[in-house]
Amino acid sequence: MAKNNGKMVEAITSMDEDFAKWYTDICKKAELVEYTSVKGCMVIRPYGYAIWENIQRILDTMFKERGHENVCMPMFIPESLLQKEKDHVEGFAPEVAWVTHGGSEKLEDRLCVRPTSETLFCEHYANIVHSYRDLPKLYNQWVSVVRWEKTTRPFLRSREFLWQEGHTIHETADEAIWETERMLNCYAEFCEKSLCMPVVKGRKTDSDKFAGAEATYAIEALMHDGKALQAGTSHYFGDGFARAFGIQYTSRENKLEYPHQTSWGVTTRLIGAIIMTHGDDNGLVLPPAVAPVQVVIVPIAQKKEGVLDKATELYEKLKACGLRVKLDDSDNSPGWKFAEYEMRGVPVRVEIGPKDIENGQCVVATRFNGEKAVVSLENNLETFKDTVVDLIENVVPEGMFNKALENRKEKTYQCKTMDEIIKALEEKGDGFIEAMWCGEEECEDKVKEATGVGSRCIPNEQHEISDVCVCCGKPAKKMVLWGKAY
């Protein structure tokens, strides 16, 4: 954590004044990232990286519980390999970084830095999958990928980003589809439980599918400013990649068959989603499950006898039950510390001073709603410990989730016509639009042109807003969730 060189904690631009600046202020001032001379790339600093490590740890455990194994593929893809699947190369070739020289030698076949690794996994599967006995393979890797974006923003869109990419291969289409859906549900569970961020599960329209996929599923979240953020995707490939890469296996019936594949991923973008879902004008608000520091203990008048001893006792008590606790006994003033840890989004703050000790109590403040409570230190600190653990495990996560859900509800508008969409956005500001669609790409494009909102997904949970397409008035096939997106 930064030391106070006599300065006050710097103020953050208010959300209402300039949401984009508020966002970058938090990224910089909470020391999540720093810019570099590599355009569009960033340093993820210790506090930001610790959030990512917690995300990794929780997700990796969830993957392994589901039978996935980690591997590591090369970071380079030969141009000739990238070109094997037609749609895939069309989608990615325009935005990759090309390695043309190794040392002083010019390469015959250029290498791209992986933008995603389907082609490498396919090459590997062609080598190792021969029989139905070799299936399924449930692989994942934690790596970084590169996409040559024009405009970049920390976490949300950068030329290099960290992610995990799951790649699985199965005997049947049914199994692969089941896996695609299972991993979408896994992501949704993680976002809702660990990140306290409500998401809508749905399927992308055909115009928005991953390059090479038969179907792309996504979870969509609504940020505080009413813009949508795609928080994770899960793709079903059918046997398209298998055919392009010549992956075949001998089936139980002793026939040569093409296997079916999936891929799925989430990225460091989730950190951007956390900031914009929960943050406020005082800074970051972190979900306890991924907060690098879950509880900070701030001693008041710490030079008075007994204060630091008692603060240390509280620290030890919480540490012993596995919480990530920090006792800040630096020379900075309590006021500075309050502001600093609020800005850094520490979920729970414990204040303990001479008067508290006299009264056998302390003050416990929760970051997301600013509430303070007096908690007894009697009973060998058991009441205190139980209160803090309950806050971290239940009260704060539920409260944060409900607050975010309230925001999404307020900013979700049901619209029957294009005019209603335009009016809703004008009067209530950006948000999710629920509106019906006939299924034609033409109408999708027209809605975007006329209203500025694009289709986010076709939600799994459908409800009927009307029976005709919001654009052409022909019979509607699906309710689509529309919005402006990060």
Next chain:
Amino acid sequence: MAKNNGKMVEAITSMDEDFAKWYTDICKKAELVEYTSVKGCMVIRPYGYAIWENIQRILDTMFKERGHENVCMPMFIPESLLQKEKDHVEGFAPEVAWVTHGGSEKLEDRLCVRPTSETLFCEHYANIVHSYRDLPKLYNQWVSVVRWEKTTRPFLRSREFLWQEGHTIHETADEAIWETERMLNCYAEFCEKSLCMPVVKGRKTDSDKFAGAEATYAIEALMHDGKALQAGTSHYFGDGFARAFGIQYTSRENKLEYPHQTSWGVTTRLIGAIIMTHGDDNGLVLPPAVAPVQVVIVPIAQKKEGVLDKATELYEKLKACGLRVKLDDSDNSPGWKFAEYEMRGVPVRVEIGPKDIENGQCVVATRFNGEKAVVSLENNLETFKDTVVDLIENVVPEGMFNKALENRKEKTYQCKTMDEIIKALEEKGDGFIEAMWCGEEECEDKVKEATGVGSRCIPNEQHEISDVCVCCGKPAKKMVLWGKAY
């Protein structure tokens, strides 16, 4: 794990016949790696990657206990940034991969894929270090790096490899030197305790220093074939990088000073070291601390009543004390399973069949020495559990370490003259040579030319072989450890 498609476990080339082929056989047949169409790069497969994950977990904990924080730097370095430190760019520029295009756009400043990240850390430190209050910074990152090697071998030398790189920055030279030595000791402790691999700690001669370092320290291990392997390095930079990158801080005396830096790293090469330190003609032999599976339970005549139930009981008992256990109840024969898990280096095998159950016992076999013991299942399996835990935690690691140490002792030769070196290598085969050195680079080169062994390091623990240089006969300054190296 591979399924037995009716085949026998394939034989491995014997070590004595062809050590290099023995090595690659193990890499392939134990399913640690697979080749790809990206020259010099490999897929690390689940079983290989699980070993790396265990290495990461243990080392990361050791780093964090020492106060290090993880960060993530970009994978690219602009050519102009790489050129800031003269020695550094000279050392690395000839062996980097160059990115010249992003999408279809040609880059003005070429980017290299990081071969190491000193330059990026320095740029970052110049941004964030201003006062002595900002020091030290104890940073580390777990990433992959690229060096354009001509000849490659799995784990030992590949164009891309995984590693951790620590980068620290301090107020004083003393602090930085202390850190350099502390991390060398950390690596030595890890190698000896967790990998059961004895190492020699020492300092590199000037001709062998890291590009840009004032001093490079290394741990050197001796492989089964008598060749040396550098298992980890720790560099002290003085303030050279700080001067080149303009990193300055206001000291406690309110003066502008240059800070002092270190870096240190270990790589996936450690997996190669494990293979060549402990492996034998039956395959891999894994140290329990990093083995993906520590104990395999093989039921005998598993279709007989009660066998699988009892095997499951043993499994649950070991699982409950946190061991990584596998019960193989597949249809493969016990003989096939024995050979398969021996090849994969599983440290302990438990055999349980109808006769064992009748006698209230099971058979426990240890991989590294092939010993078998009969263990009682009485006393609610407590004796069994205690025996296996003791094997995994104590008996096997100590036995493996001592066996490797014996091998190193047998293959370490004290030599007073060049002729003695030549004779020792001819008669006893490759190994470590302990011989005195005057300190002149010329003699170092001559020894290499005449005998084929290069200086590995100047060991911290010195003993006097003679009082004159093995080459020129002038007064000796240091005992050097010489050897052929991977």
